[in-house]
Each structure stands twice: as C-alpha cells, then as structure tokens.
Amino acid sequence: MTEFKKDVRRNYWFSLGVFILILIIISIMFINIKKKSRVDVFVRDMNADLVFIKDSIFQGLQKGDYTIVDSLLRGWAKLHRENILELKLIASNGFIISQYSNKEESTEFIENSIDIEYSYNKKATLNVKYSLTLINKEMINDFIFVSVLLFLVSFVLIYITRILVKRSNILFVLEKQAVELRKLSSSVEQSPSSIVITDLKGNIEFVNPKxxxxxxxxxxxxxxxxxxxxKTEKLSQDDYKNLWDTILRGEIWRGEFYNKKKNGEFYWEDATIGPIKDESGSITNFIAIKTDITKEKKISEELEKYQKGLEILVKERTREIEETAFDMKENQQALMYLVEDANESREELENLNKKMNRSLKKVENSKDQIDGILKSMADGLIVTDFDEKVILVNHIAEEIFSINAKDLIGKSVDSFINDKELLEKFKISFADSETGHNFDFKITSNNVNLSRIYNARVSAIWDKNGVVTGLITTLRDVTTEREIDRMKTEFISTSAHELRTPLTSIKGFSEILITRKDLKKKDREKFMEYIYKQSERLGNLINDLLDVSKIEAGQGFILKKKKCNAGEILESALSSFKEISKNHTFRIEISDNPGELYIDKDLILQALSNLLSNAVKYSPEGCEILISGDISMGNYVISVYDEGIGMTKDQIDNIFEKFYRADASNTAIEGTGLGMAIVKNIVESHGGEIRVESEFGKWTLVTFTIPLIEEKGN
Amino acid sequence: MKKILIVDDQVEIRDLVEITLRVSDYNIFKASNGEEAIEIAEKENPDLIIMDIMMPGKLDGMEAARILKNSDKTKESIIIFLTAKGHKIDIKEGKDVGAAGYFVKPFSPLELINKVEESLRT
Incomplete structure (x- = not known):
C-alpha cells in the first residue's frame, strides 16, 4: 500500500486525470438518469423571475433538499408580495408540502413529484401551475451504487497503472508527458492568440484553430x-538568426512578423516565441504565441498620415490669416473713401427727392383727370386688378348692377354678381381677356320693358413691359340694337316666305299654261290673271323693301308734291281697295270742308293703302272698316278704324318699329312688318303726325295729320 | 275614285294644286287650315293629303299631319307636304312625321303630279 501511495503521489497529474475522467463518466450517467427521470417544468407565465426560480429549483432538487425549493419560492413570493395571493407546493398526489399565505402550514414530505401553485393578482386573478417530477429515490440509490462502483474501478485502474509504471518507468514518464501536452493543447485550443508548437528543428507539431x-x-x-x-522579405536574415539564437539559448523572443496568408494576403503579427523544456531542463519543443495586429498597424499608419496632413493645414491657415489681415487694412482705407463719396451722394439724393415729389404730384393730378374721364363715360365701366379685385366702378356700372362703388373697391366681382351663369361668363372672359372677349347679358326687371341687354367687353391693361396688370370691362346697353337685330332676322325669314307665296302661283300657273294645251279659255284667262296679280304683289313687296332700305339709309322719300283734294284721295284709296277685299264692308265719312293738301299723292295713297290693308288683315270677314277725314287746327286729320283683333299697349308701342309685326308668330298673315314704319315715314316727311289707339280684342284706330296749305288770300 | 285632300290657306295655291291634279279623275277635297283638314280627313278618309305647313289657326300643317298619322282612322292616308319652309331641318321634320313627299314652294306642278301618281300606285 505504501508503494501504491508513493506511486500515486509521484504520478499526481496522472491520477487526477483518471479521477476527472471518472467524474465525467459519473456526470454523464447523472445526466442520463436525469433524462430518464423525466423532470418537467411547466412555465405558463413567461416572467423572468420564474426562470430564476426554475434554475434554483434544480439546484434544490440536485441536493435533494426540498426546503431550499420551498425557501426560494417563499423568497420570490415575498418579493412579489403585492401580487401574490397564495403560493403552494403540492405533491402530485395532492399533498400540500408548504404554503405561503396568511396561515402557514408545514407538512412532512416524501414524494416523487411536486406542484407549485400560486395565485397572481393583477386585477384579475391568475393561476399558474408548475409541475416538477422529481428524481426517483431508487434511481438515486442506483446512481450512488454505480458511482461507488466506478470509484472502486478507478482505484483498481490506478493500481493496475502503478504495476505498469513499475514495469516500465519510461512508458510511465511518456504517458505523463502526453497527459501534460494534452492538457496544454486543450487550453491552447481556446486561445484567442495563434499558437504554434514546433520540434527542435522548427517543424510544426501543433497549431491551434486560431x-x-x-x-x-x-x-x-x-x-x-x-x-x-x-515568411516574407520584410524580416531580414539577421532577424531570423537572432530569433533562433535567443530561443535556442532557452530565452524568450519577442517581435513582429509581416507574414503572408495562404490566400496571399499580408498581415502583421505580434509574436512571443519561447522554448518548452522537460523536467531535466532540456528543450523539447518551441512554442510561438502570436496575435494579429494588422488593424492596429493600419490605424497607427493612418494616424501618422493625418498628423502630417494637419501640420500642413495649420501652416496654410496661418499664412492665409496673415494675408487676410493685410487685405483688411486695405479695405479700411477704401471704406473711408466710400464714406466721403456717400456724403456727396446724399446731397444729390435730396435734390432727386424734391424732383420726384413734384412728378408725383403731376401723376396724381393726371390720375384724377383719368378717373374723372372714366367715371363720366357713357358706358358702364369696371376696372379690376390681376387678382380680379375691383379697382374702379363708374356711375353707369353702379346703376346697371344696382351697387355702390364704395362698397366694392378691393372686392371680387363675385360680391355683386349674384347670377351664377353671368358670373361664369365674366370669369371666362377675364381668363380670355387678351383677345378682347365680349358677351351679352341681360339684367331682368319685374317690368319686362325695363329689362336691358348689355354687351360686356373685357380688355387687358398692359404696363410698359407688356405685362397684364388688370382688366377693363365696359358695359354697353345694346337692348335696342339687339331688338333690331332680332327683328331683322325675323324680317328676312318673313320676307322669304312672303316672296315665295306669289312666286309659287306664278311658277305653278305658268307651268300649267305651258304644258296643258287642253285648258279651257276661261281657265287660261283666270290663271293669267292669277299670275298678273301675284307678280304685282311681288312688285309691291320689293317696293316696300326698297322703301325701307331708303329709310334705313337715312335718305327718306323724295316727295313730288302736287296740290290735291283730301276727299278725292280718300275716295280713290277706298275704291281700289273695295275691289280687292270683297269680304269686308267699307264706310267713308268726309266733312264738308274741302281739305286742300300739298302732297305726294302716290305716297299718301300708299300710306292709306297700308293702313286699310292692315285693317282688313286684322279684322274678321264681314266687319266694317271706317275711313274718315276732317279739318282740325290747321291740319287735315285722316283716320282708319276697324273692329278687329286690336292690340296690346306693348304692341302699340312697337307698331312703328321697322320689321315689327304685332303678332310675328302668325306668319300666315302676309306682311313684311314694314308697312307702319313706311306710313309713319311718309306722314312725317309731309310734316304730319301719326297716332295709334286700340283696345285689345276690340278695335283699332289709326289717325294721322297732314298740314293744310296756308291760304294766301286765295 | 281616289280621294285627295288639299290643305292650304291661300286660295290661289289650292286652285293651282287642284288644276295640277286635274289630269286624272280624283275626288278632290279642300281645307284652309289644320283643324279643317283633320275634320275632313276623319270624315272622308282620303287616300292622299297635300299639306301646307304655315297656316293660321291653332294647328299648323306639321301638327295636323302628326295628329293624322297618330290616329288609327287616318294613319293610312299618304301625306305630301307643300310648303315655303325649305330648310333641311324642316324637311327632316316632315319625313320624321311620316310624309311620303316634301315639296318646297315654288314647286313644279309636273313633279307634284308625278309624285302623287307614284304614291297612289304603291
């Protein structure tokens, strides 16, 4: 036994290694047992504190001490006192091991599994349950048994080893060295530095992963x-020699290498190289511990570069500052000259100011003049700026829109044009102002006769540079013009119809006369008479048109005056009319006083004929038409009276307008709408007057006067 | 004997058309306005109506034709307009009403009789 002990002591590292090996085997077994023993931890709450508890519980379980589990849980529960209502350790058979609550209970415990249950209060109460299945007690017994067995085996092994060592001491030493190397290698595996171990010749025996x-x-x-x-060329041959000399002497060399990687990339290394000696002190290996310092090298190189750059910059700036200081001195001088100049300029400016004030006054005066002109224009005028805000509204425009100019200045046209359609028209022409857009619009009134039509014309105001600065809108009353236009258009369509009717008869009957040879003599004569009458009618129509065009041109009639008797004229007009209109009765009333007139007989007959024709046209068949003549206040007064359809006041007002027909819709009643205009012109050219009176649906009376010849002693 | 109704407010035109038609034996009726035309048409059921458009009274020729063409009793009557209204739009309106012909005054009696005979044959 003493020999064994001695051996073990001698081979301390070896025996420790075997011991660790056995411990590892036991650990593996334990892990296996643990796996088999199915330890489940259900964590339903992902609270970090509970994770801590979980680890702690394992510690407790490993030690087989449930009181640790209990106390840890209690400790945790105290930490969360506010939220924990109740905490229980419950065995899987339902037995309560311990409880954290107001009243505490302790129980005896020997069971295979426990549950930990606690109530967690956060407004609502949560129940979280931990279930741990603990290691079976028998398993632990087995484990202890196997462990003891293993320890015994290890001792047996060590004993066997001792015998082996005894047999071959060299083998033992070698094994010891191998163990040492292995240990070393395991530490160098993890090293953050590159580690290289070579043999004495420098051949690599080991490198680490780094x-x-x-x-x-x-x-x-x-x-x-x-x-x-x-190797690269960076390190000289001498450097390498020095390295070898150092390490062969058994000393440590330190230095930097500039090396090449397998992929050709270069890198800097800080290296420490030293010898590895055996127990006897003789060198067995060399070890190099190296760190990659490429980054640091680069950084220091760049820093050096920056430092140099900075020095240059500082020198440059210093020079610039010196130059600027010199310039400033010069500028000061120049400023002084400028101040002198400015004093002179001020006097000039004052003079200019005076001149400008004078000009301004002139401009104001002419502005007033222009304002006056614009305001007194006969047409309505609205001036707006480029924003369509009103600048000026003259009196006429005020009247047209029933507005007050004062209230409108600076406002948009929207503020006084209420009619959406009209406003739209204005907007369109504002947008189109450069082409001088114009349009008609109507201002209606409750009284139809007071409704007026205006023509708005928008034109741009240009400044000197050709930029539009505003818009001028002129508003012209075109009611009369438009009415005449309308009448003219109506006249054209009416006269076309009027001309067509006689032409139809003329063409039709003459064609029949030409093509039909079998006509009776009586029919032939009748047709020829038709043709004659209709051509006469055509002639009259053309005469009317000519008369009107003469009146239009302002030439009037050229009178061929002769002495005439008024009565005779009336008789003559009536007799020719009786022939034509057989469906009406005619009556004539002439005073006994003979009216001597100095007139163009044909024209007066034409006028009378027109009046009679109207009476016939606008009164039903069978009615009586009265024609009368009398002297009154130096005039001969002639009147034509019928009991026909009559006229409204409106119609009477327009009766003398050219192209006017009382009932234009009734195109069937022939006429050009020129008759009354011609009559009026004839009467007035003789120095007379004409008047129309009527009652709608009942009667019409047209009266005109012709001045009598002044009797000079005749 | 075929019946023909002539509608025109002017007596000369009525006469002219009548004489124009005298080449064949027709039973001729005459009216001077729209209302009268409808009255006669309903009574006599003419084969053909020659109709003026611009006539005095409540109904012009176009309206009268429209009424006649919309009435079961008279819709079979052939209508030919004879009018001073010669615009394209008037002619189109006449065709739309259902007229077989449209003559603008002044017209040719020969052409009118040809049209009348042709219309009555079909």
Missing part, C-alpha cells in the same frame, strides 16, 4: 511544415 483561422492553413496542412511557409 492559427488556422488567421493563416488559412488547416491543422493537417500545417503539421510537418516549417513556419517558413508564412
């Missing part, structure tokens, strides 16, 4: 190689 990582040479590739594979 070495492979740095250089790219794997363990297999490195072993047997010389570290020369990494």
């Amino acid at each position: 070495f492979s990582h740095v250089t790219g040479y794997s363990f297999e590739e490195s072993v047997g190689q010389n570290p020369r594979i990494l």
Whole structure:
C-alpha cells in the first residue's frame, strides 16, 4: 500500500486525470438518469423571475433538499408580495408540502413529484401551475451504487497503472508527458492568440484553430511544415538568426512578423516565441504565441498620415490669416473713401427727392383727370386688378348692377354678381381677356320693358413691359340694337316666305299654261290673271323693301308734291281697295270742308293703302272698316278704324318699329312688318303726325295729320 | 275614285294644286287650315293629303299631319307636304312625321303630279 501511495503521489497529474475522467463518466450517467427521470417544468407565465426560480429549483432538487425549493419560492413570493395571493407546493398526489399565505402550514414530505401553485393578482386573478417530477429515490440509490462502483474501478485502474509504471518507468514518464501536452493543447485550443508548437528543428507539431483561422492553413496542412511557409522579405536574415539564437539559448523572443496568408494576403503579427523544456531542463519543443495586429498597424499608419496632413493645414491657415489681415487694412482705407463719396451722394439724393415729389404730384393730378374721364363715360365701366379685385366702378356700372362703388373697391366681382351663369361668363372672359372677349347679358326687371341687354367687353391693361396688370370691362346697353337685330332676322325669314307665296302661283300657273294645251279659255284667262296679280304683289313687296332700305339709309322719300283734294284721295284709296277685299264692308265719312293738301299723292295713297290693308288683315270677314277725314287746327286729320283683333299697349308701342309685326308668330298673315314704319315715314316727311289707339280684342284706330296749305288770300 | 285632300290657306295655291291634279279623275277635297283638314280627313278618309305647313289657326300643317298619322282612322292616308319652309331641318321634320313627299314652294306642278301618281300606285 505504501508503494501504491508513493506511486500515486509521484504520478499526481496522472491520477487526477483518471479521477476527472471518472467524474465525467459519473456526470454523464447523472445526466442520463436525469433524462430518464423525466423532470418537467411547466412555465405558463413567461416572467423572468420564474426562470430564476426554475434554475434554483434544480439546484434544490440536485441536493435533494426540498426546503431550499420551498425557501426560494417563499423568497420570490415575498418579493412579489403585492401580487401574490397564495403560493403552494403540492405533491402530485395532492399533498400540500408548504404554503405561503396568511396561515402557514408545514407538512412532512416524501414524494416523487411536486406542484407549485400560486395565485397572481393583477386585477384579475391568475393561476399558474408548475409541475416538477422529481428524481426517483431508487434511481438515486442506483446512481450512488454505480458511482461507488466506478470509484472502486478507478482505484483498481490506478493500481493496475502503478504495476505498469513499475514495469516500465519510461512508458510511465511518456504517458505523463502526453497527459501534460494534452492538457496544454486543450487550453491552447481556446486561445484567442495563434499558437504554434514546433520540434527542435522548427517543424510544426501543433497549431491551434486560431492559427488556422488567421493563416488559412488547416491543422493537417500545417503539421510537418516549417513556419517558413508564412515568411516574407520584410524580416531580414539577421532577424531570423537572432530569433533562433535567443530561443535556442532557452530565452524568450519577442517581435513582429509581416507574414503572408495562404490566400496571399499580408498581415502583421505580434509574436512571443519561447522554448518548452522537460523536467531535466532540456528543450523539447518551441512554442510561438502570436496575435494579429494588422488593424492596429493600419490605424497607427493612418494616424501618422493625418498628423502630417494637419501640420500642413495649420501652416496654410496661418499664412492665409496673415494675408487676410493685410487685405483688411486695405479695405479700411477704401471704406473711408466710400464714406466721403456717400456724403456727396446724399446731397444729390435730396435734390432727386424734391424732383420726384413734384412728378408725383403731376401723376396724381393726371390720375384724377383719368378717373374723372372714366367715371363720366357713357358706358358702364369696371376696372379690376390681376387678382380680379375691383379697382374702379363708374356711375353707369353702379346703376346697371344696382351697387355702390364704395362698397366694392378691393372686392371680387363675385360680391355683386349674384347670377351664377353671368358670373361664369365674366370669369371666362377675364381668363380670355387678351383677345378682347365680349358677351351679352341681360339684367331682368319685374317690368319686362325695363329689362336691358348689355354687351360686356373685357380688355387687358398692359404696363410698359407688356405685362397684364388688370382688366377693363365696359358695359354697353345694346337692348335696342339687339331688338333690331332680332327683328331683322325675323324680317328676312318673313320676307322669304312672303316672296315665295306669289312666286309659287306664278311658277305653278305658268307651268300649267305651258304644258296643258287642253285648258279651257276661261281657265287660261283666270290663271293669267292669277299670275298678273301675284307678280304685282311681288312688285309691291320689293317696293316696300326698297322703301325701307331708303329709310334705313337715312335718305327718306323724295316727295313730288302736287296740290290735291283730301276727299278725292280718300275716295280713290277706298275704291281700289273695295275691289280687292270683297269680304269686308267699307264706310267713308268726309266733312264738308274741302281739305286742300300739298302732297305726294302716290305716297299718301300708299300710306292709306297700308293702313286699310292692315285693317282688313286684322279684322274678321264681314266687319266694317271706317275711313274718315276732317279739318282740325290747321291740319287735315285722316283716320282708319276697324273692329278687329286690336292690340296690346306693348304692341302699340312697337307698331312703328321697322320689321315689327304685332303678332310675328302668325306668319300666315302676309306682311313684311314694314308697312307702319313706311306710313309713319311718309306722314312725317309731309310734316304730319301719326297716332295709334286700340283696345285689345276690340278695335283699332289709326289717325294721322297732314298740314293744310296756308291760304294766301286765295 | 281616289280621294285627295288639299290643305292650304291661300286660295290661289289650292286652285293651282287642284288644276295640277286635274289630269286624272280624283275626288278632290279642300281645307284652309289644320283643324279643317283633320275634320275632313276623319270624315272622308282620303287616300292622299297635300299639306301646307304655315297656316293660321291653332294647328299648323306639321301638327295636323302628326295628329293624322297618330290616329288609327287616318294613319293610312299618304301625306305630301307643300310648303315655303325649305330648310333641311324642316324637311327632316316632315319625313320624321311620316310624309311620303316634301315639296318646297315654288314647286313644279309636273313633279307634284308625278309624285302623287307614284304614291297612289304603291
């Protein structure tokens, strides 16, 4: 036994290694037991504190001490006192092991599993349950048995070893060395530095993973190689000699290598190389511990570069500052000259100011003048700026829109044009102002006769540079013009119809006369008479049109005056009319006073004929038409009266307008709408007057006067 | 004997059309406005109506034609317009009403009789 003890002491490391080995085997067994023993932990709450408890519970379980579990849980429960209502350790058979609550209970316990149950209070109460299945007690017994067995085996093994050592001491020493190396290697495996172990010749026996990582040479590739594979020209031959001399002397060398990786990349290494000695002190191996310092090298190189750059910059700035100081001195001088100049300029400016004030006054005066002109224009005027805000509204425009200019200045046209459609028209023409857009609009009134039509024309105001600065809108009353336009259009369609009717008869009957040879003589004569009458009617129509165009042109009639008797004229007009209109009765009333007139007989007959024709056209068949003549206040007064459809006041007001027809919709009643205009013109050209009176649906009376010849002693 | 109704407010035109049609034996009726035309048409059921458009009274020729064409009693009557209204839009309206022909004044009696005979044959 003393020999054995001695051996064990001698081979301390060896025996410790065996012991650790056995411990590892026991641990593996324990882990296996643990796996078999199915320890489940259900954590339903992911609270970090509970994780801590879980680990602690294992510790407790490993020790087989449930009081640790209990106390840890209690400790945790106290920490969360506010939220924990109740905490229980419950065995799987339902037995309560311990309880954290107001009243505490302790129980005897020997069971295979426990539950931990606690109530967690956060407004609502949560129940979280932990279920742990503990190691079977028999298993632990088995475990202890196996452990003891293993320990015995280990001792037996050590004993056997001792015998082996005794038999071959050299073998024992070698084994001891192998163990040492293995241990060392395990520590160098993890090293953050590259570690290389060579034999005395420098051939690599071992490299750690870091070495492979740095250089790219794997363990297999490195072993047997010389570290020369990494060599570059950076380190001189002398440096290498120095290295070898140092380490062969058994001392440690320290220095930097500039090496090459397997992929050709270069890197800096800080290396410590030293010998490994055996017990006798003789060198067995060399070990190199190396750190990659490429990054640090680069950083220091760059720093040096920056430092140099900075020095240059500082020199440059210093020079610039010196130059600027010199410039500033010069500028000061220049400023002084400028101040002198400015004093002179001020006087000039004052003079200019005076001149400008004078000009401004002139401008104001002319502005007033222009304002005055614009305001007194006959047309309505609205001036707006480029934002369509009102700048000026003249009196007429005020009246048109029933507005007050003062309230509108600076406001948009929206503020006084209520009619959406009209506003839209304004907006469109504002947008189109450059082309001088214009449009008609109507301002309606309750009284139809007071409704007016205006033509708005928008044009742009240009400044000197050709930029539009505003808009001028002129509003012209075109009611009369538009009415005349309308009448003209109506006249054209009416006269076309009027001209067509006689033409139809003329064309039709003449065609029949030409093509039909079998017509009776009586029919032939009748047709020819039709043709004659209709051509006469055509002629009259054309005369009317000519008369009107003369009136239009302002030429009027050229009178061929002769002395005439008024009575004779009336008789003559009536007799020719009786022939034409056989469906009406005519009556004539002439005073005994002979009216001597100095007139153009044909024209007066034309006027009378027009009046009679109207009376016939606008009164039903069978009615009586009265024509009368009398002298009154130096005039001969002629009147035509019928009991026909009559006229409204509106119609009477328009009766003398050219192209006006009392009932334009009734196109069947022939007429050009020129008759009364012609009559009025004829009467007025003779110095007379004409008047129309009527009652709608009942009667119409047209009266005109012709001045009598002044009797000069005749 | 075929019946023909002539509608025109002017006596000369009525006469002219009547004389134009005298080449064949027709039973001819005459009306001077729309209302009268409808009255006669309903009573006599004419084979053909020659209709003016612009006539005095409540119904013009176009309206009268429309009424006649919409009435079961008179819709078979052929209508030919004879009018001073010569715009394309008027002619289109006439065709739309269902007229077989449209003559603008002044018209040719020969052409009218040809159209009348042709219409009555089919």
